[in-house]
């Protein structure tokens with residue numbers, strides 16, 4: 001499995017994690033190219049079906065990342081995102097999508113270093129885990 | 141201890157006694173109508189019917205095993221705004237619990253209804269009901285009750301309780317204003333009326349019934365039904381889990397699905413006015429199908445099937461009451477009730493929530509607290 005390059009879909013909020021990713025770029029920090037960023041206005045708008053769809057399309061992991069508690073620009077979107085994460089973690093692993101593939105983090109706008117580290121660690125972890133269980137099964 | 145009364149059954153005629161009890165409700169100044177499952181004229185169909193003429197109640201059949209739909213949807217129609225008058229609605233436990241979920245979703249209320257709940261020995265899926273009723277529609281309910289109260293789950297060579305009922309651990313109508321009890325009762329002689337709320341107590345008082353304790357065997361009878369159901373729930377969930385524990389197996393489990401969405405139409409707690417799966421979002425361009433097929437070498441048509449079911453699980457299983465109507469509605473006999481009940485047990489557990497338990501508990505996805513579920517956040521600093 002040495003040549004396995006995981007695909008990670010990251011839903012990042014405009015105000016915190018996206019800004020952090022941007023900062024990582026402008027600060028010339030390097031992180032693996034396995035991640036596809038999807039900029040959303042707030043983690044509170046990430047409907048469970050976006051995450052489910054990503055997995056069914058073969059994503060090896062999904063990251064949802066937004067502002068730290070108390071910092072959400074829409075006051076409480078990240079608290080809603082946390083509940084949805086709790087919900088999906090009660091569903092998806094039961095059907096064989098391992099729990100490690102689904103992550104929620106808070107990464108603030110000034111934390112480019114944290115962003116780069118998170119992606120690096122995640123790619124390592126998923127490489128170890130192997131491809132998404134649904135990747136080759138024509139499951140949609 | 142809830143206030144209880146015993147209602148005498150004349151001439152061993154349960155149906156007759158139930159009809160006269162319902163007539164006494166209609167005679168109450170505060171009640172304008174009764175909604176109750178009723179035999180429809182001309183055939184053996186049993187359907188909820190809104191009755192204002194007491195004479196009509198002779199066809200009432202609240203214990204019929206027919207369960208063509210979860211009536212919470214109908215109660216929601218009657219209560220989405222105040223009808224201005226009070227309706228007594230005769231409901232099964234899973235219908236009451238679904239209605240409680242709908243009230244919390246602002247799709248109904250309880251102020252203008254009196255909920256008359258029934259002890260539910262189970263139901264039959266539509267086809268099975270017709271098979272059982274076919275031979276002798278008049279006696280269907282009696283034949284069913286005699287066997288079901290004797291603990292049987294099989295009624296004919298080919299007619300048995302659906303899995304949803306075999307694993308239902310809520311056979312007694314919690315949340316009802318008044319419950320009609322038949323478990324542990326001699327239903328040739330008496331049924332039990334128990335008030336579960338102040339509204340129910342007031343009504344029992346007005347009906348002038350003698351307050352009496354339930355007979356000795358009652359609690360034990362209920363207990364043994366519940367523990368038998370719990371045991372089969374464990375077995376059924378384990379079997380479903382075994383059949384669905386990888387994405388491929390889940391797809392196989394759902395492979396007969398034709399995306400007709402009957403299951404969500406029949407589901408009392410699938411609360412969206414318009415399901416996203418019937419919107420333009422899923423009206424894909426033709427080239428899209430070909431692109432998917434090329435990427436994997438093949439694509440099952442119709443598409444989006446597993447996607448639909450997983451999304452429905454995420455959207456509504458915290459409110460699933462296990463009524464089994466999804467299975468009843470499926471044209472392809474996909475065992476959905478077990479799948480959704482099993483998933484519901486996990487999602488409701490995750491939030492320490494139980495669908496239909498209480499009007500006071502907020503639906504898990506409608507609220508949040510600042511300090512909770514730290515375990516799902518990967519990096520906490």
Ligand code: SF4
Pocket residue numbers: 304403406407408409410459460461462463464465466467476477480481
């Ligand atoms: S998912 Fe099925 S069992 Fe659950 S409430 Fe809806 S119809 Fe009833």
Ligand code: SF4
Pocket residue numbers: 396397398399400401402403404466469470471472473474476
């Ligand atoms: S009712 Fe059956 S066939 Fe129709 S969408 Fe639901 S599972 Fe699929």
Ligand code: FES
Pocket residue numbers: 013014015016017041042043044065066067071072073074075076077078
């Ligand atoms: S704006 Fe960043 S999580 Fe809400």
